[in-house]
Ligand code: GDP
Ligand code: IMO
């Protein structure tokens with residue numbers, strides 16, 4: 001049975017939540033493997049509309065165990081709030097599992113995220129201020145608190161005391177901020193631990209057993225490949241890996257078990273936060289797309305920067321992830337545009353660039369070279385079969401397939417589960 005990884009091919013918000021909710025119907029497990037509540041995954045189904053930050057998007061299917069894997073970072077307050085909201089909407093959340101190894105977002109992570117962003121001044125990354133960067137930095141600095149630690153009160157207290165003393169030195173001496181109280185944080189997080197305990201497991205072993213038993217497993221990417229700390233527009237990136245490598249590391253799945261890697265792309269481009277975006281439209285067309293598509297961040301509400309599809313960046317993310325297929329979302333947003341552009345190359349000082357540049361300074365100086373496609377000027381949101389797409393829409397889709405060097409598996413023409421064309 002398939003083990004399918006679902007990965008954002010752009011700068012996040014490609015519609016991964018919708019695609020995972022759709023595919024989870026047949027899956028036994030859905031695993032979030034990276035990021036934290038910086039993610040906002042919108043799911044629209046029979047229960048309503050949800051913007052999930054931590055809960056895997058497979059939660060709506062009773063038969064699909066939703067796993068927060070070892071590679072994710074958990075803010076317990078956010079997760080508990082999300083679970084009670086889901087329950088209020090009639091969604092059973094008892095089939096959630098949280099890895100004992102997942103790191104916990106602590107109050108000082110959020111404080112440092114804010115203070116560090118402020119300190120960056122004009123070079124601020126535009127983080128979601130959820131404490132993600134500081135939490136993953138602590139993970140590799142061996143200063144992290146893991147979900148399993150919250151369940152062992154003595155171990156947790158000793159560890160927390162050591163870490164908070166260290167953090168308080170920086171808070172007070174570098175930032176002139178108020179120190180945190182070890183006892184207060186301890187009491188709050190012990191309570192969180194009690195509430196989370198029923199869900200906490202060695203999920204890596206459970207997933208491995210499921211794969212051995214031939215069950216279908218979905219791995220739900222957060223963020224997008226161009227926000228990857230290695231392959232993205234560094235330093236304007238996030239702090240855990242949203243790409244295929246992160247899927248393996250963040251779930252404990254062996255690479256050879258993966259049978260497909262689906263790249264989710266929206267039919268144009270968006271980005272939230274700072275950093276280069278060669279096809280950004282700072283004009284009325286960009287404003288028009290933002291308004292029509294309601295391109296505002298699911299986590300922070302910030303307006304998303306909108307632009308044309310960037311096939312140079314897309315080819316790069318297809319290559320590094322080894323996408324075996326593409327899920328193209330939001331095609332319907334383009335229904336009303338008479339002409340649609342796609343960036344097919346970059347130009348830098350009169351030279352054509354063959355590859356996606358490795359540094360943000362170079363990328364920010366690149367000029368996009370566009371190919372223009374004719375708009376189809378017809379509604380697509382009611383279409384369910386590829387054959388019924390307007391000819392010009394089909395040409396656009398085929399053009400993207402050719403530019404990315406990858407076949408379309410799914411075309412999404414609306415936010416809800418059923419507004420989907422299953423190509424394969
Ligand atoms: P994610 O973070 O990748 O899950 O994406 P977000 O949820 O942040 O943003 C995607 C937005 O597009 C959400 O508002 C979805 O409801 C919406 N969406 C997903 N697929 C489609 C589609 O095919 N058409 C339209 N119009 N909206 C879509
Ligand atoms: P989903 O899963 C879009 C962006 C932030 C910022 C940068 C670093 O919904 O696609 P961070 O808080 O991670 O340190 O911020 O990454 N970012 C996202 N942009 N979608 C997301 O998640 C994002 N998660 C982080 O805007 O530019």
Ligand code: MG
Pocket residue numbers: 012013014039040041042298
């Ligand atoms: Mg999102």
